[in-house]
Amino acid sequence: MRTRGRKTAVYSLLTAKRYFRLIPFSLVITILLAAVLGVVLSNVFGEREGAEENRMVSIAVAGDVNDSYLKVALEAVKEYDMTRYSMSFPIMTEEEAKEQFKNSKITGYIVIPEGYMKAARAGTVGTINFVTTSGAQSLSSRYVAEMIRTISEMVVASQKATYGYEGFALDRGVTFEELKPAAQMGVVKFINALVNRDLLFSVNETGVSGASTDDSIVAGILTVFLFLWGITCCTVATRKDGRLFRSLSANGVGAARQTLAEYAAYLLFFLASVAVITALVAAAFSIFNFSLHGGIALTGKEALRFALCLPFPILVASSVQFFIYEATSGITGGVLAQFLTAMLLGLATGCLYPPYFFPKTVQKIGEFLPTGAVRRFIGESSSGKSPSATPIIVGVCCVVLFTALSIIIRRAKITGEREG
Amino acid sequence: MILEVRSLKKSFRGKKVLRDVSFSAGSGSVVGILGENGSGKSTLLSILAGVLAADGGTCTLDGEDILGVRSAVRRSIGYAPQGTPLLEELTARDNLLLHYDRAEMEKELKDGVLATLGIDGFLKTTVSKLSGGMKKRLSVGCSVAGRPPVLLLDEPCAALDLSCKANILDFIDAHRKGGGIAVLTSHDQTEIAICDKWYIMKDGVLREYVYDGDIGKLVSEL
Numbered sequence: 001m002r003t004r005g006r007k008t009a010v011y012s013l014l015t016a017k018r019y020f021r022l023i024p025f026s027l028v029i030t031i032l033l034a035a036v037l038g039v040v041l042s043n044v045f046g047e048r049e050g051a052e053e054n055r056m057v058s059i060a061v062a063g064d065v066n067d068s069y070l071k072v073a074l075e076a077v078k079e080y081d082m083t084r085y086s087m088s089f090p091i092m093t094e095e096e097a098k099e100q101f102k103n104s105k106i107t108g109y110i111v112i113p114e115g116y117m118k119a120a121r122a123g124t125v126g127t128i129n130f131v132t133t134s135g136a137q138s139l140s141s142r143y144v145a146e147m148i149r150t151i152s153e154m155v156v157a158s159q160k161a162t163y164g165y166e167g168f169a170l171d172r173g174v175t176f177e178e179l180k181p182a183a184q185m186g187v188v189k190f191i192n193a194l195v196n197r198d199l200l201f202s203v204n205e206t207g208v209s210g211a212s213t214d215d216s217i218v219a220g221i222l223t224v225f226l227f228l229w230g231i232t233c234c235t236v237a238t239r240k241d242g243r244l245f246r247s248l249s250a251n252g253v254g255a256a257r258q259t260l261a262e263y264a265a266y267l268l269f270f271l272a273s274v275a276v277i278t279a280l281v282a283a284a285f286s287i288f289n290f291s292l293h294g295g296i297a298l299t300g301k302e303a304l305r306f307a308l309c310l311p312f313p314i315l316v317a318s319s320v321q322f323f324i325y326e327a328t329s330g331i332t333g334g335v336l337a338q339f340l341t342a343m344l345l346g347l348a349t350g351c352l353y354p355p356y357f358f359p360k361t362v363q364k365i366g367e368f369l370p371t372g373a374v375r376r377f378i379g380e381s382s383s384g385k386s387p388s389a390t391p392i393i394v395g396v397c398c399v400v401l402f403t404a405l406s407i408i409i410r411r412a413k414i415t416g417e418r419e420g
Numbered sequence: 421m422i423l424e425v426r427s428l429k430k431s432f433r434g435k436k437v438l439r440d441v442s443f444s445a446g447s448g449s450v451v452g453i454l455g456e457n458g459s460g461k462s463t464l465l466s467i468l469a470g471v472l473a474a475d476g477g478t479c480t481l482d483g484e485d486i487l488g489v490r491s492a493v494r495r496s497i498g499y500a501p502q503g504t505p506l507l508e509e510l511t512a513r514d515n516l517l518l519h520y521d522r523a524e525m526e527k528e529l530k531d532g533v534l535a536t537l538g539i540d541g542f543l544k545t546t547v548s549k550l551s552g553g554m555k556k557r558l559s560v561g562c563s564v565a566g567r568p569p570v571l572l573l574d575e576p577c578a579a580l581d582l583s584c585k586a587n588i589l590d591f592i593d594a595h596r597k598g599g600g601i602a603v604l605t606s607h608d609q610t611e612i613a614i615c616d617k618w619y620i621m622k623d624g625v626l627r628e629y630v631y632d633g634d635i636g637k638l639v640s641e642l
Contacts, residue, residue, distance in 0.1 A: 243504075
C-alpha cells in the first residue's frame with residue numbers, strides 16, 4: 001500500500017496523464033486560439049501601419065534649391081531627422097508642387113525665393129513661403145508651419161556660420177575645392193544637432209510601464225490567449241466526481257493534497273502545451289519570415305523571446321482557470337466562465353483596449369487583477385527589462401488566493417451534505 | 421478485533437442526520453446497515469472512513485479511537501463509496517497503481533484479492549469502456565489495497581448482474597473467513613442474506629434488527 005505522499009504524487013501523475021491524453025484536442029483548440037489572436041494582432045499592426053502611411057506629411061521644396069550647402073542642409077533634415085517616417089520633403093519645381101498640391105498629393109510646399117542664399121550669405125534672413133490650405137489649422141499643419149520657421153532660422157544660422165568660415169578660409173589662401181567637403185560636413189553636423197528631435201522633445205508611447213506600444217499590444221493579446229487557453233482542458237477539468245474525491249480522502253489524499261496534485265498536473269500540461277505551440281510558431285516564423293511594420297520582425301527568435309517570459313504568467317493564469325473549473329460544473333458552465341473571465345479581465349486591464357481610455361480608478365484596480373499583473377510582467381520582461389515587483393507580488397498573491405479558494409471548494413465537495 | 425461505535429452524531433445545516441448511533445462488530449462478521457434512501461447510511465460510513473467529521477461520539481477499533489486519526493483510519497479501514505469512484509480516462513491498471521505499489525499489485529493479481537475479484541481480465545482496458553460490474557469490482561479492488569481488516573462498503577452490489585454480484589459476495593465472504601469485519605449498506609436481498617448482524621437506520625436513528633429471511637416484514641420495518 002502506498003504512503004500518503006506517494007499516493008499524492010501518483011495521483012498528480014495520473015491526473016497529468018489524463019490531461020496529456022487531451023493533447024490532440026488541446027493542440028487543435030490552441031492553434032485555433034493562436035490563429036484568431038494572430039489575426040487580431042496582425043490586423044492591429046496592419047491598421048497602425050496603414051494609418052501611419054496615411055498620416056505621412058509630404059511637403060514639397062521648390063524654388064532656388066541649387067545652392068550646394070542648402071541641398072546638404074535639406075538632405076540632413078530629410079535623413080537625420082527623427083520625423084523621417086512621418087514627413088517627407090520631395091524637391092520639385094514650383095509648378096510641379098502647385099499641381100500636386102491641387103491634387104492633394106502633398107500637404108503643402110515651401111518656396112525658397114531667388115537670392116535667398118545670397119541674402120543668407122550677407123547675413124540677413126529672407127522669407128521662405130509656405131503654401132498650404134487656408135483652413136488648415138490642424139495639428140499637423142501648425143506643426144509643419146512651425147517646423148519651417150525653425151528650419152528656416154536654422155538654415156540661415158548655419159549658412160551664416162558656413163559662409164563666414166568660407167570667406168575667412170578663402171582670404172587665407174585655402175582653395176574652394178579644399179574647403180567644400182569640410183564646410184559641407186560642418187553644415188550637416190550643425191543641422192543634425194539642431195533638428196535632432198530627441199534633444200528637443202521626448203515621445204511617450206502608450207505602452208505599459210517601460211514596454212513599447214508594440215510589445216504592449218503583443219503582451220495584451222498574449223495575456224488574453226493564456227487566460228483563454230483553459231478552455232482546451234474543459235473535458236478533463238470539468239469532470240468532477242465527488243465519490244472519487246471522497247474515496248481519495250478516505251485513502252489519505254485529502255482536499256488540499258487533491259487540489260495541489262491536480263493543479264500541478266494542470267500546470268504541467270499548460271507549460272507543455274505552450275512549449276509545443278511556441279515551437280510550432282517559432283518554426284512557422286522562421287520558415288515564412290513574417291514581419292510587421294517598424295522593426296517588429298516575427299522571427300522564431302522573437303517568438304522564443306516572448307515564450308521565455310511565460311512560465312510565471314502561466315502559473316498565474318492556470319491558478320485562475322483551475323479555480324474557475326473547481327467553482328463551476330459541467331462543460332458548458334466551465335467553458336463559458338473561462339471565456340467570460342478572460343474577456344472581462346482582459347478588457348478591464350487594457351489587454352483588449354488601451355487602458356488609458358478607462359478611468360484612473362479602473363486602471364489602478366486593473367494593476368491588481370491577474371490579467372493586469374500578467375500583462376505587465378510579459379510587457380516588461382519581453383522588452384528585456386527586469387520585471388518590477390508589483391506584478392510579481394500580485395501574481396503570487398493570485399496564485400495563493402485562487403489555490404486556497406480551490407481547496408476550500410474541494411473540501412466543501414468532500415464534506416458537503418449528500419444523499420444516503 | 422472489535423469495532424465499536426458509540427453515540428455518533430452528525431448534522432448538516434441544523435438537520436440531524438445521525439442521532440446517537442451505536443453498534444459493534446467483531447472479527448469475522450458482516451454487518452448490514454439497512455434503510456431508505458436519505459436515512460443517513462452513507463453519512464455513517466463516510467464518518468467511519470474519516471471523510472466526514474462527526475459532531476460527537478466515538479469509534480474505536482480494539483479500544484483505539486480511530487475518528488480523526490487519519491493514519492490509523494487509513495491502515496485499518498478500506499472504504500468503497502457508492503458507485504464507481506475511478507479515473508475514467510485511464511486503464512484499470514492505472515487506477516490500481518494509485519492505491520497499490522507495483523509489486524503488491526502483481527502479487528494480489530496473481531493469487532490475492534484482485535484475483536478473487538477477477539480484475540486481471542481487464543487490466544489494460546480504459547475504465548470508461550468497462551461494464552458496470554467490472555467497474556464495481558475494480559472499485560472494490562482499489563479500496564482493499566493493503567488488506568485493511570475493516571471494510572466499509574456502500575451498496576457494493578447495486579445495479580450489478582448476478583455473476584458480478586456473486587463475485588463480490590464471494591470476496592466479502594472470504595474477507596469474513598479471514599477474520600475481517602465488513603460493514604455494508606444495502607437494499608439488496610442477496611447482500612442482506614450474507615450478513616451476520618442487521619441494523620435499520622431510520623431518520624438518523626439506528627436500531628438492531630433480526631432478519632429471518634422475510635423480506636416483506638423487513639420492508640415494513642424500513
